[in-house]
Amino acid sequence: MSSQQNKQKDVVNKQMTFALNPKPDNNITGPIKLNKANSYDLSHVKSEPLQKATNQVSKSNIGIIQDIEQQNKNIESKSLKKQNKIKYIATRSIAGLKAYTKALKENQDSLFYKLEINKQTDKNLFLLADGHGEYGDKVSQYAIQKLSDCINDMLVSMDTQSKSVEQLNSNIITCFQKIESNLVNLSNIDIANSGTTMNLVLTFENYLISANIGDTRTFYFQRSDKADQLGPATLRIKQLSIQHTPEKALESKRILEQGGKIEQDTQGFQKTGPLKVKSKKQDIKGVTITRSFGDTLAKQVGIISEPEIHTFQILQEGFLILATGSILDMIDIIDICRILTPITPPNSQAALDQAAGQIIEEARKKAKPQPDIQDDYSLILVYIEMDFA
DSSP states (O other): OOHHHHTOOOOOOSSEEEESSOOTTBOOOOOOOOSTTTOEEEEEOOOOOOOOOOSOOOGGGHHHHHHHHHHHHHHHHHHTTEEEEEEEEEEEEEOOBOTTSSSBOOOOEEEEEEOSGGGOTTOEEEEEEEEESTTHHHHHHHHHHHHHHHHHHHHHHTTTSOOOHHHHHHHHHHHHHHHHHHHHTOSSSOOSSOEEOEEEEEEETTEEEEEEESSOEEEEEEEEOOOBTTBSSEEEEEEOOOOOOTTSHHHHHHHHHTTEEEEEEEETTEEEEEEEEEESSSOOOOBSOSBOEEOHHHHTTTOBOOOEEEEEEOOSOEEEEEEOHHHHTTSOHHHHHHHHGGGSSOSSHHHHHHHHHHHHHHHHHHHTTOTTOOOOEEEEEEEEEEEEO
């Protein structure tokens, strides 16, 4: 790691860490010291149901089977007291390079997390936005600010009501719609050819709720203690988001039906670079994603801001990661497993910080031979552990 990166400062707040338009090579991660005041206990988790005995039962062993069933009920009851808590959080946001140069570009990514919303330990919010276009930094900042406010207000208003995952999902979609509507009406940000992706993760009871637009991605690496060739503790990967790009059949179908076209840029007489969404009727710069906030010109040819939502029940401790496409386009998800497996579970904040930095550095090194891919690199890495109450 360079001396410049070693000088990066940590920024940590007990309840909230907010990074809007971080400076180049700005490390905004920091230690979370665990004590009674700020240990982040999530709510109860129910273990997987035990299988019932299928053997034939004689009168002589009815009592034994009944005792076993009672033991199973006791085990299940005990598991209901099992809580998950956010133990460590590491964040990184590093500016990319200007195309074909070594000069740092303006970082257009924005990061946010808030813990214990409304003083409820099971409600924690994580947001990662990747801006693009001339004013992408302003769009990502605005979207993060307003979306975090909307989710916070939604959870506070629901505090006295019965809550369900379905209700939260519906309200999250409403918040996305509100942000898009407000962006269109802004006069101080030109969003004709500028926009942002958005990845949202909300912890609620024993669920992870993921909502995303664009190519920024979310994964949960759930710990498994079954030994295999990787070692005594392994990780099972659960993908919590879908990339919205022209390569996806359903996404491209919508674009083409609404008058758009999908093609690469042309340099000289050759097609080059990723597929982009463009218009058949007017000259627009084109975007490499099919869902975003902003991008009003591209919205005329099928770009939308409606998120896809996925829910995942946490049954075991593990790593939550939100990462920009610039990272996961460079390194495989298996590479991230290779980095995280040796520190499962992490024994310190420093261990998680080092893993986050290693993920970023490996992505940047692999991007160097590709001068046209010099995007910003940002991630949020969280370790969620399980405890008995």
